[in-house]
Amino acid sequence: MAQSPPPARPGQEGAATPRRRPTLRDVAEAAGVAAKTVSRVVNGEAGVGAATTERVRRVIAELGYRPNSSARTLRQGRAATIGLVCDDVSEPFQSALTRAVEEVAIRHECMLLVASSLHDRERERTSVQALLARQVDGLIVTPVAGSQAYLGADIAAGTPVVFADRPAVGAEADTVLVDNVEGARRGVRHLLEQGHRRIGFVGDAPHLYTQDERVEGYRAALRDAGVPEDDRLISRQVPESGAVRATVESMLSAPEPATALFTGNALCTYAVLRALRDAGPPPALVAFDDFPLAELLHPAVTVVAQDPVGMGRTAAEILFRRIAGDTSADQVVRLRTRLIPRGSGERAPAEG
Amino acid sequence: MAQSPPPARPGQEGAATPRRRPTLRDVAEAAGVAAKTVSRVVNGEAGVGAATTERVRRVIAELGYRPNSSARTLRQGRAATIGLVCDDVSEPFQSALTRAVEEVAIRHECMLLVASSLHDRERERTSVQALLARQVDGLIVTPVAGSQAYLGADIAAGTPVVFADRPAVGAEADTVLVDNVEGARRGVRHLLEQGHRRIGFVGDAPHLYTQDERVEGYRAALRDAGVPEDDRLISRQVPESGAVRATVESMLSAPEPATALFTGNALCTYAVLRALRDAGPPPALVAFDDFPLAELLHPAVTVVAQDPVGMGRTAAEILFRRIAGDTSADQVVRLRTRLIPRGSGERAPAEG
C-alpha cells in the first residue's frame, strides 16, 4: 500500500454535498473485486461467477452507479449515438422523420443528436462538424443546396453517412429520396384525367432540389398527355402569402385561366389555400405532401402523400447496416408516393 | 527511446485506407510543439505566441484535425450537450418546443440529444438514464404521469433539470408550465359571453395533468358565470375517433343539448372536427391549443393558443442559467395563453 490516504474530500463540510458520481472503481472497491470484473458484469460479458455477479449488481444498485459513456466512447471510439441534421425539426415532415429515426436508433441502443440547418450551408457544416467531434457512429443529413464535399474525408475515413430527402453534391453515400418526379407526374395526370388542360404549378424557391424534380414530373405529365406547356402557369418562389396570392389570382384570371392547381410542397399548399379561401369558385387542387386536416377542409384536399416515417426508417436502417460493417456499394432508394383523392382533385374544369 | 517501433499499421495494405483521425498529439508533432500548446490554440487560451498560433492553425487545417469531444467530456465532466425527453417529437407542440430548445442550445454552443417517452414511464426512465450516462450538462423533461423520484439523486448531485409542460412528481426542480386553468377559463368564458349555457368539455385521458387543469378552468368559468355543471357534458377519454364521435353526438342530441364545445387539446380538437364534419348545424367551438390551418376551416376555429416556442426557450434559458451556476430557489413559470377568435367560438347558441 504505497498509496497515501486521500486528503480531506473537498466540499465535504458543505451543507449540500454535491457528491461525485460513483465510478466503476468505486463499485469494484465496494464489492471487493477488480474494476474489470465490474465492467464485465455491466456489459454482460462471460467469465464472472453467479455469486460475484449478484454481489456486484447489488453494489451497483446501492451506489446508484451508472456507466460513464464518455469514457466508454473514448475507449471504444463508438458513441452509441447517431446524428441527424435536417432543415428544421419543427416542420411536420421532418419531425415525423426524426421520430422514425429515433425509433430505429432505440432498437440499436443508440441515442439521437439533432441539429437544424435552417437551410443554411454554414450552419449545416458546423452542425456536422460538431456531431463528428462527438464521435457519432453515423450521420443522417438532409443536405442544404450547396456542396457537401467537406464530408468527403470523413466518409472516406469510414464514418457512415446517409443523405435523406435530397442528394448531396460533392460527396457520395447512400441516399434516400422521394420519387418526386413520378409523384408529381401522377398527381398532375390525375388532374388531366379530370379533363383539366390548364394546370398551374405553384412551387417553392427555384434552387430547391425537390421542387426541380416535381416541376419535371409536372412537365412530364403534360407531355404524356400532349398538353402544351405554358411558363406563365409555373411559379417558383418562396411561398410568402402575398406573393402566392398574386400568383394564384393571375393564373386564375388570365385570358386562358388555369382550372386546376398543383402545389409543390406543404408550405405552398398552405399559401394557396389561404389565397383561395375567399376567392370565387375554387379551381381543382392536388397538393404534393399530405398535411393534417387535409380531409377536413371544404373540399377535402387531394394529395400526393410522401412517407416521412418510411424515409426516416429506411435511412436509419441503412445507416445501422453500414455501422454494422456493410460495405456493399452505395445505394439510392426512391420511395414511392401515394395519391390520396379526397375531393379537391376530382373536380372537373368549370364549363365555359 | 525505450519505445519499440510500432508494428506495421493494420489496414495499411488495403485499397481504401481508413485512416485514423488525427489527434492533438499528431498536430503537436507535426507543428513541433507540445500537445498542450495545441490544446491552448484550439481553445483560444492565452499564452501562445502569434507565430506559433499561426503555425498550429495551419497544421490543424492541413491534417483536418477535429477535437475529440469524448475525451474532452471525460476530462472536464461537461459534454456541451443537453438532453430533452418529451412525449413525441413528431407532435407539433413538441417539435416546436424542441426547435426552440435547440436554438438556445446553439447559442450556448451545445448540442441537443432527444428522446421520446411516448407517454411510457419505463421509456422515460431509461431515456433519462441514457442521457445522464452521456454526461449531459442538463436535462429538460416533460414528465410522464407517475413519479420522477428516480431523478432525485442526480438533481441532488447537481445535474440541472427543468421540467416542461407538466410538473414532476417526487422530484423538485424548475418547472415551466402553461397556465392551463386560466387559459381554459378564458376560453370557456368566451363561449359564455356569446350566450352559451350548455358547454361540453371534450378532453383527453383522465390521468393527464394538463387535462385536469383545463377541466378545472372549465369548471371555474362556469362557476364564475353561475352556470350549473353537468357531468354529462364532461368527457375525458383517449381521443379515438369513434369514441369522440359518439360523445359529441350524445352531447348534441341530449334533451338539453350542448350548444358549444370546448376541446382539451389538439388531438381532441381534430377528433371533434372530424365528428362535426358531416353533422348538422355545428355548435360553437373553442379549442385549447392552436393548430395549422385552423383559420382555413369553415368556420375558422377559435383557439386558446399555447406558446411552445416560448416554453422551449424559457425552459432552456433556465437550464443554462443553472448550468452556469445559478443556485437560487427553484421557480415555477406559468406561461400565459392567448385567445384567438376566428369564428367558431363567436357563434351564438341556436335559437330554440
Added chain:
DNA sequence: GACCGCTACGTCAACGTTGACGTTACCTTC
C-alpha cells in the same frame, strides 16, 4: 548583478473505461 515578474511554452497525471493479456484454482483425462 541579484531579484522580480512575465510570457511562452513543456511535463505529467488523471478523467473512467475496456482490450489484451496474465494468473490462479480446479477439473479432466489417460
Added chain:
DNA sequence: GAAGGTAACGTCAACGTTGACGTAGCGGTC
C-alpha cells in the same frame, strides 16, 4: 499424477484531452 484445459478472475496500459504545475528566457528595477 503429470499434462492439458477451462472458468473466473486480476493487471496494465491506453483512448485524447486538459488542469496543475514546472521552467526557460527575457526585460526591467534598485
